[in-house]
Amino acid sequence: MKYYSTNKQAPLATLEDAVVKGLAGDKGLYMPESIPSLSEGTINDMKNRSFHEIACTVAQAFFGDDIEPETLHEIVKDTLSFDTPVVEVDDNIYSLELFHGPTLAFKDVGARFMARLLGYFIKKEGLKQVNVLVATSGDTGSAVANGFLGVPGIHVYVLYPKGKVSPIQECQFTTLGQNITALEIDGNFDDCQALVKSAFMNTELNNHMKLTSANSINVARFLPQSFYYFNAYAQLDRMGKAGELVVSVPSGNFGNITAGLFAHRMGLPVKRFIAANNRNDVFLDYLETGKYTPRPSIATIANAMDVGDPSNFARIQDMFGIYGDPHKAICELISGYRFTDEEIAFTIKRVYNECGYLLDPHGACGYQALIQNTLDKEETGLFLETAHPAKFKGTVDKILDTDIEIPAKLKAFMQGKKQSVELSKDFADFKAYLLAQ
Template identity: 35%
Template sequence: MKYMSTRGKVKGINFQDAVLMGLADDGGLLIPEEIPFMSINEIEALKDKSYQELALAIMKKYISDIGETTLEKIVFKSYEAFDDERVVPVIKLGDFYLSELFHGPTYAFKDVALQFLGNLFEYILDQRNDYLNIIGATSGDTGSAAIYGVRGKKGIKIFILHPKGRVSRMQELQMTTVLDDNVFNIAVEGTFDDCQYIVKEIFSDVEFKREHHLGSINSINWARVLAQIVYYFYSYFQTDAADSMSKVNIVVPTGNFGNILAGFYAKRMGLPINKLVIATNENNILYRFVKEGDYSIKNVVQTYSPSMDIQIASNFERFLFYLFEEDADKVRKSMEQLKVEKKIFFNDELMEKVREVFDATSTSNERNLEVIKEIYEKYKYIVDPHTACGIDAVLKLKNIYDEPFIAMSTAHPAKFIDSVVKAIGVKPEIPRGLRELEDKEKRVYELDANVNLVKKFIEKNL
């Protein structure tokens, strides 16, 4: 399997080089040159595998430059730190399923991919006797998961940008209490989109990127999307639909389009998915896109679900590549249009294609708390505000579609205590790994939202 850029100027690179490159050198995102399709019989043959066995079976289809024995060791090592042997347990709440993606070391879905990516980086760098300086932006969960994935690892330094005051207290503590010498937390005066813009601009400076051996842990890194494809298959296999290999709808709370993009690849691979439902909060650019063909950037609104407080969905470019029938020139022109005009135009024909795959909902801040309360009162089960956006989508759509629903639960409710208490008046049980954070020493660097300032900070600390 070889990889290419969505913008067409980078082609024929192997998986390990794609992992280290992160953002393609032409400014695009790296994707597999083909998506491996599986028949229903092939998919059904995987349904009794453990999570790790399933991950190995799927990842092998995308990785041809790492031996199977080595890949197996990397995969199994990546899920040792999870507090449930199933890695991603699936429960049933009434008439829908909930896939708990938060059993990793930082209690968020990002761990599923970033534990794998951290071990992957370590293996590749050791084989090449090389080093890597990782730079990434976070709206809350990516940062802590990335830091826990690479902290203390040989040959790696990590620089994480987060919007100052715009992540939850627990998310901030998870990042800033990691004092390993190779970890640098940067609080940026601005929004997550400002942080993401800085990272993309730095990666667009190819000379700076190569000189300083920069790599990415954001979901612009293909390995993150690949690792997330696995739990779509695994979650499906835990439902009754798997007995007859019939279709399901899958709801994904998303702001950056990375998580649901993995579902898109799973569907393209043959997994029986009817609709992928994009669940947004009030920062609803993806909802407006699906419902109205309106992909225009507006101001970011602070909500109870801060990891989704995003207007520029960085993984959207990968989907555009397929929407535009793999026309890299169209992708490049659309991304240039977005940068200049703050919007992309879509005709009715394209939107029909979009709606064959996706549906979408948007949840208000007030409704978010109502959903947390409804679920608690009905099932005595506590969900975080991001998951609540997904459950709201299920409640809105379950009478429209015949197929059963799986909602992706993306974070442990203890990471968002204030919102949960506001909704139900009860504190969720706090895992030991989170309880210990308040008393730990903290380290963080504050910078203005300026590309050159961040570049200078990186150079100073290499």
């Protein structure tokens, strides 16, 4: 499989080049030349398969031409050391719980897969060291840092906005040491993401060190997230609930919903998608006006979605570029909603009191979007619960006036000593720091 840039000005790349480079030379995002299809029989049979078997089927379709089957299966097996269960929350509304991995967030799937794939390429090519740059608004940093922790030949630099991630999230990537360095940026997530993109475009830096990204701009980060969409469908199919499926995705940088759209293009029978936003509603504005207008992000209690210029919007536009009117085609498959902090808090409290289910602020957006969308009688609603509520303990405790339990996995991170390097949002400072390494 070859990979092209969404800006169409860079040469085609192999999977290895796309993964190691992260971003194309023309600043575009890599996309596979074709999206493979799975047969209806293969998808119908997934209800009889394990998560590992389902993921191997999807991975083989995407990566089978570039990686030996045994190696690919081992990477998938090592990645998926946990399940992604579907849990009933309300009448005909289910949660896809993506917080059962090592850092209790959905990004464990993509980050662990990418770490293992990049490690494979480094060993295969005999590369000395690859430096991974990752911007985070919360969960990406912890998932990537823990996925790459101790991997030979890789050093990770996590850029995060000062004072804008939860204390528990911060502990998950600032206490690790070894090959993980946390950079505390005096700015917001968009500033962190801009620094990463600027680094890739800087000739002096790239001559000094080999750089790649572990954000969802990297194909090896977002493509594996399609695994759990197929797994969710298989679970609902076993219940007889997969016939008219509506999937609601809490959306920030739009890598997660893009992975769902890839699964749909591969043949997964999703009736429609909902992009659930917090007050950072650039995509909803696009749906309503047909114009994409990035703007500075706004801090909310659903902080992982505080993105004012979602990178993966370029991939969504590219996917629908085959249609005469891409905006119309996007609107036919995807709807959008926005929620304020007050509405998110109300949803968390209501669902906890009435359904006995504890939502995190991001999952609350996904759930409420299904409620406001008013599902038809025959439709099944599935929302993605993207992180464990305890990762936002201060927020959730305040909303519910309670003291939610912190899982042992999270407690372990909180025992370490925080280590981070403070930097301004000025690229010159960031560049000088990297050149000194």
